[in-house]
Amino acid sequence: MEAMQRIGVIGAGAWGTALAQTLRRAGRDVILWAREPEVVDAINHRNENTDFLPGVALDSAIHATEEITDALAADAVLLVVPAQHMRSVCAALAPRWPTGVPAVVCAKGIEQTSASLMHETVEDVLPADVPVAVLSGPTFAAEVVRGLPTAVTLAMDDAHVGRALVDAIGTPTFRPYYAPDRIGAEIGGAVKNVMAIAAGIVDGRKLGDNARAALLTRGLAEITRLAVAKGGRAETLMGLSGLGDLVLTASSLQSRNYSLGHALGEGKTLEAVMGGRKAVTEGVYTASAVVALAKDLSVDMPICAAVDGVLNHQADLDETIRGLLNRPFKAEHSI
Ligand SMILES: NC(=O)C1=CN([C@@H]2O[C@H](COP(=O)(O)OP(=O)(O)OC[C@H]3O[C@@H](n4cnc5c(N)ncnc54)[C@H](O)[C@@H]3O)[C@@H](O)[C@H]2O)C=CC1
Ligand SMILES: O=C(CO)COP(=O)(O)O
Structure with missing residues (x-):
């Protein structure tokens, strides 16, 4: 060529x-x-x-x-x-x-x-x-x-x-x-924005470093489940466009998505944060789209659903966090 x-x-x-x-x-x-x-x-x-x-x-x-x-x-x-x-x-x-x-x-x-x-x-x-x-x-x-x-x-x-x-x-x-694998690369890049909002909420709410690590690890499990159900490869999600981008975006105030979550965790409203922004915060729009895609593919994505609830359905933040923490215990990997 x-x-x-x-x-x-x-x-x-x-x-x-x-x-x-x-x-x-x-x-x-x-x-x-x-x-x-x-x-x-x-x-x-x-x-x-x-x-x-x-x-x-x-x-x-x-x-x-x-x-x-x-x-x-x-x-x-x-x-x-x-x-x-x-x-x-x-x-x-x-x-x-x-x-x-x-x-x-x-x-x-x-x-x-x-x-x-x-x-x-x-x-x-x-x-x-x-x-x-x-x-x-x-x-x-x-x-x-x-x-x-x-x-x-x-x-x-x-x-x-x-x-x-x-x-x-x-x-x-x-x-x-x-x-x-385009599917894996794209799902990694798109859904990490929703996870970054969740990680920002965890930090803004001062839930601790353990909570952020748990969120990111379970978040990656969620992203991988969706990618595989859509026809992508799990290994792509362990690469730059999966784990790599999740780690970057979900731990830095440079990220528009993480910083939005951080402000929400501190008690600011979505309207107050987005009203002052010209830059695009993709996770706000992808949250509802990923919930729809997960429903189509019968994939359980509790963290994305929680973020969508808070952003788009006026779900109370503390109740949403309690809901996630009170989910039934389960095996770490599908068995
Ligand atoms: N900024 C970053 O560090 C990175 C961004 N991306 C992705 O790149 C994409 C673009 O983001 P940014 O360059 O950061 O945007 P930005 O937030 O810097 O700027 C907004 C952009 O949206 C455009 N826009 C607004 N309304 C539009 C319309 N009706 N039709 C077409 N374009 C319109 C504006 O012209 C401008 O180019 C997003 O999907 C983002 O997730 C990917 C990797 C890194
Ligand atoms: O995609 C990005 C980094 O890889 C940019 O993230 P934000 O859109 O959250 O700033």
Whole structure:
């Protein structure tokens, strides 16, 4: 397969911007679509994304555009819009998508209206010949954009295209590991956001380090059950896009999801926290979608259901915690 030199990036939030900078470090030509004209202007004229990733000097060769289809003049296209907007954005791209050019899903979430994973949503809308990969893993944009060492999972069935994408995106400080399992990679990335909200609640409520460790371990068991029921591999969840991202996101106030949970645990309301935020907090939307998906697949996901109850059904926080702690004792592994 020919080397991929020109890469389109759809979405110039924090993550799309950090990926564009990474691609420049890898020596690629980058065209970055931003929804906001002021973001296009700031990137092209001041080499900074003042709205979504302020304070970092971007490579001056990153070309931002307001015209979404400009980003399709590329050898591969990264899709970096919030999960609930992925379908409408892909619908705008579909009629002009170049034959056979791979798409890489970089969002982490499950669609609320359909309980679809992002690669399923993208495949629903883009032409059938588009190979769709998933990029996921422990990656705070603010660290990636500065070139701090990071490793990720690049998942797709086709190892040949996967290898070409790894070569196009990878640098010594941004190391993609190929995996064949998109389902596992996506479920790990999406559901860890819900677990991070739960872990933030545990810490904000001062329930202790033991409780956080228990939550994360049982949370990983929940995530793995869902991934396997959907057709993914358990081993993927032990990798960067599973355990790796869960550990990162569920233990740092840098995370929008964890910090939301932390504030809820301290007694703030969802409206008060979200009202002051421009950045997307994916776990808020994925919580209800994951509960619907788990129901479809008959998978028990008590932690996700508890988070959904608190966020979307006015469940009392302390009663919800008591409910989880009073579940019947059971074997640690299915026997
Ligand atoms: N920020 C991070 O560290 C990481 C984020 N991600 C994922 O990347 C995805 C994008 O997140 P961020 O770049 O952090 O976003 P952000 O929170 O920095 O910015 C919000 C983004 O949403 C876009 N947006 C708002 N309304 C829209 C609409 N109607 N249609 C299309 N786009 C719209 C804005 O243009 C902006 O690009 C999310 O799924 C997130 O989970 C993944 C890895 C790391
Ligand atoms: O996905 C992320 C890190 O891997 C970013 O997490 P937050 O969206 O919670 O900030």
